[in-house]
Amino acid sequence: MHSFGYRANALLTFSVTALAFICAIASFSDKFSNQNPSAEIQILNINRLKKQSYGNDEVSLTLDISADLQSLFTWNTKQVFAFVAAEYETPMNSLNQVSLWDAIIPDKEHAKFRIQTSNKYRFIDQGHNLRGKEFNLTLHWHVMPKTGKMFADKIVMPGYSLPDAYK
Amino acid sequence: MGWIGETMDSIKSIKIRQLLTQAVTLGMIVTSALIIWKGLMCVTGTESPVVVVLSGSMEPGFQRGDILFLTMTKEPIRTGEIVVFKIDGRDIPIVHRAIEVHERKTTGAVDVLTKGDNNEVDDIGLYADGQMWLHRHHIMGRAVAFLPYVGWVTIIMTEKPIIKYILIGALGLLVITSKD
Numbered sequence: 001m002h003s004f005g006y007r008a009n010a011l012l013t014f015s016v017t018a019l020a021f022i023c024a025i026a027s028f029s030d031k032f033s034n035q036n037p038s039a040e041i042q043i044l045n046i047n048r049l050k051k052q053s054y055g056n057d058e059v060s061l062t063l064d065i066s067a068d069l070q071s072l073f074t075w076n077t078k079q080v081f082a083f084v085a086a087e088y089e090t091p092m093n094s095l096n097q098v099s100l101w102d103a104i105i106p107d108k109e110h111a112k113f114r115i116q117t118s119n120k121y122r123f124i125d126q127g128h129n130l131r132g133k134e135f136n137l138t139l140h141w142h143v144m145p146k147t148g149k150m151f152a153d154k155i156v157m158p159g160y161s162l163p164d165a166y167k
Numbered sequence: 168m169g170w171i172g173e174t175m176d177s178i179k180s181i182k183i184r185q186l187l188t189q190a191v192t193l194g195m196i197v198t199s200a201l202i203i204w205k206g207l208m209c210v211t212g213t214e215s216p217v218v219v220v221l222s223g224s225m226e227p228g229f230q231r232g233d234i235l236f237l238t239m240t241k242e243p244i245r246t247g248e249i250v251v252f253k254i255d256g257r258d259i260p261i262v263h264r265a266i267e268v269h270e271r272k273t274t275g276a277v278d279v280l281t282k283g284d285n286n287e288v289d290d291i292g293l294y295a296d297g298q299m300w301l302h303r304h305h306i307m308g309r310a311v312a313f314l315p316y317v318g319w320v321t322i323i324m325t326e327k328p329i330i331k332y333i334l335i336g337a338l339g340l341l342v343i344t345s346k347d
Contacts, residue, residue: 097246099266140247144228
């Protein structure tokens with residue numbers, strides 16, 4: 001009954017169970033954090049708006065992004081992935097989401113930032129619908145934990161628009 | 168030597184009834200593992216509820232050997248979600264983040280572009296020749312939860328099969344020789 005094998009097995013089972021329980025609690029504790037992130041995005045300049053040779057519109061723009069994501073960090077947070085996407089509707093598509101910029105925020109000290117940047121990823125439409133297009137800019141965040149459940153949310157900032165003519 | 172002798176004795180002393188009990192126990196272990204796996208498939212709606220991260224393309228968020236829990240609900244795919252997809256004709260699933268989504272008005276079909284957080288460029292180069300977008304049928308699930316390191320067990324077993332056989336052999340021997 002009390003052979004080495006049984007004891008090793010019991011010890012292993014117990015430690016794995018305990019570890020799983022602790023991981024579950026750590027993940028659950030994320031629910032109790034108060035989150036009030038804030039963000040503001042301005043379009044500083046539309047650098048370019050043109051029709052590509054194969055017919056799709058492409059925009060290049062410069063953004064001023066300021067955000068405070070410090071409240072997203074808890075003791076179980078490994079990193080926060082933040083990105084800014086443009087969201088708009090076209091006659092063909094009910095939703096277009098295009099990432100313009102993203103960043104990995106490794107710790108709380110870097111979670112309050114202001115950055116001026118041109119779009120990191122190409123902003124290309126499926127078609128040629130971007131002239132005079134109204135769109136939302138959204139700041140999304142994706143919290144990646146040390147262990148357990150991941151969660152994500154966003155702030156939607158409506159009311160941006162593109163120029164009426166190619167430039 | 169004494170241990171081996173005892174083991175041999177205990178194998179020799181097995182009677183039919185005991186042998187049957189052990190076969191049933193072994194069967195129970197295998198089937199309950201199968202039930203858990205298939206049950207997870209039902210609950211999560213994806214054919215592979217758990218995947219092991221194999222590459223460093225999502226570092227530092229996910230590292231090689233971490234495991235991810237997936238679900239595949241009817242909810243539409245949106246940018247920022249970490250999806251697991253399989254390119255037609257290739258076996259190994261890839262875990263990357265959706266950075267661009269276009270959803271059709273009429274059919275609800277989606278065009279998705281992905282990228283690894285740690286990669287410099289998007290995934291178009293990883294897709295099949297001439298493929299520009301991922302569609303719904305490529306996507307096996309989206310990652311909802313995360314557990315570090317656990318996947319190393321499977322990585323080691325896949326890369327060093329000898330360890331797998333030793334482990335299976337040892338477990339089998341334990342089940343056969345146990346007397347309860």
